[in-house]
Amino acid sequence: MGKQLVINDVTLRDGMHAISHQYSKEQIAELTRLLDDSGVDIIEATHGDGLGGSSIQYGFSKETEDDIIRTAVENAKNAKVGVLLLPGVGTIEHLENAHQLGAQVVRVATHCTEADVSEQHIKAGVRLGMDTVGFLMMSHRTSPENLLEEAKKMESYGAQTIYVVDSAGALTMDDVRSRVSLFKQHLSTKIGFHAHNNLSLGVANSIVAIQEGVDRIDASLAGMGAGAGNAALEQLVAVMNRMGISHNVDLYKVMDAAENVMKPMMVRPVQIDRLSLMLGYTGVYSSFLLFAERAGKEYGVDARDILVKIAEMNAVGGQEDWIIGVAQDLAKEKQIKRGIEI
Numbered sequence: 001m002g003k004q005l006v007i008n009d010v011t012l013r014d015g016m017h018a019i020s021h022q023y024s025k026e027q028i029a030e031l032t033r034l035l036d037d038s039g040v041d042i043i044e045a046t047h048g049d050g051l052g053g054s055s056i057q058y059g060f061s062k063e064t065e066d067d068i069i070r071t072a073v074e075n076a077k078n079a080k081v082g083v084l085l086l087p088g089v090g091t092i093e094h095l096e097n098a099h100q101l102g103a104q105v106v107r108v109a110t111h112c113t114e115a116d117v118s119e120q121h122i123k124a125g126v127r128l129g130m131d132t133v134g135f136l137m138m139s140h141r142t143s144p145e146n147l148l149e150e151a152k153k154m155e156s157y158g159a160q161t162i163y164v165v166d167s168a169g170a171l172t173m174d175d176v177r178s179r180v181s182l183f184k185q186h187l188s189t190k191i192g193f194h195a196h197n198n199l200s201l202g203v204a205n206s207i208v209a210i211q212e213g214v215d216r217i218d219a220s221l222a223g224m225g226a227g228a229g230n231a232a233l234e235q236l237v238a239v240m241n242r243m244g245i246s247h248n249v250d251l252y253k254v255m256d257a258a259e260n261v262m263k264p265m266m267v268r269p270v271q272i273d274r275l276s277l278m279l280g281y282t283g284v285y286s287s288f289l290l291f292a293e294r295a296g297k298e299y300g301v302d303a304r305d306i307l308v309k310i311a312e313m314n315a316v317g318g319q320e321d322w323i324i325g326v327a328q329d330l331a332k333e334k335q336i337k338r339g340i341e342i
């Protein structure tokens, strides 16, 4: 536990999902200053779905991509600013632009069984001299052995760090242990872990990952992130302090930032409620939460039933539009049943 853990904050990227990508420049500036002053090592700032994410499919962000990155870069004195890139949503041109604006870290994210689509983007990150990370999303949807095979592809493209990403907050502690320990045994890259708190395991799973030897951990102020949020930075730091795990973050500063600044900014409280719990329970992508909630209200159906169907369909990020179709089908079924009852 002696080594210094790198904290990659995602308040300004995963947190974008929780605010429907509507942070203002002023909010981005304030949160960046607080995070930077607290000692986090990396501040990731983009649309929730990464570079190029601002669109009808994922939802438009309030500020432009350039303004989000520029504002974070201007306000971070010590921390590196990072960006997320999903090949196909974002392009190498987006990455070159982000790099020009001062981003130093790129995390190239693919579904856990599709690492091969990351080759060009990882190579581009390396060519630009960026700290280049492979990010294997929805890691619960494949076996630890297969996840390792996908990670090896990212390693062969030049990724310097590779993440186990629990996008649905569906991994249990043993699931995290088995995945991270295989990475540790067989990869020569650094390793990271990204949690979601849907099953209330965000901090616990992060600690298991640290015990298994990860080098980087993601967290966000008050857990600000998709679904029930990520591992809450202030909670994680408190636990790490109790366990003697080395890191650079000041506990009081992140406690104050979470309580005084982050929580009042939340539009919908980031919490474990029946719908976010259902994401972890069924293994659905956390960023589907607000889409399912809206569709449930609009079509008069239980949003939990939408998530059950979406899980059966094995939906992945980018298939947000399926949610509307499922809600319409459920509404029709409900009408038919009512008709029969009448």
Ligand SMILES: C[C@H](O)CC(=O)C(=O)O
Pocket: 014, 048, 049, 050, 109, 137, 138, 165, 166, 167, 168, 194, 226, 286, 287, 317
């Ligand atoms: C695009 C996703 O929001 C990336 C992420 O944070 C996850 O899969 O979890």
Ligand SMILES: [Mn+2]
Pocket: 014, 167, 194, 196, 225, 226, 286
């Ligand atoms: Mn996430």
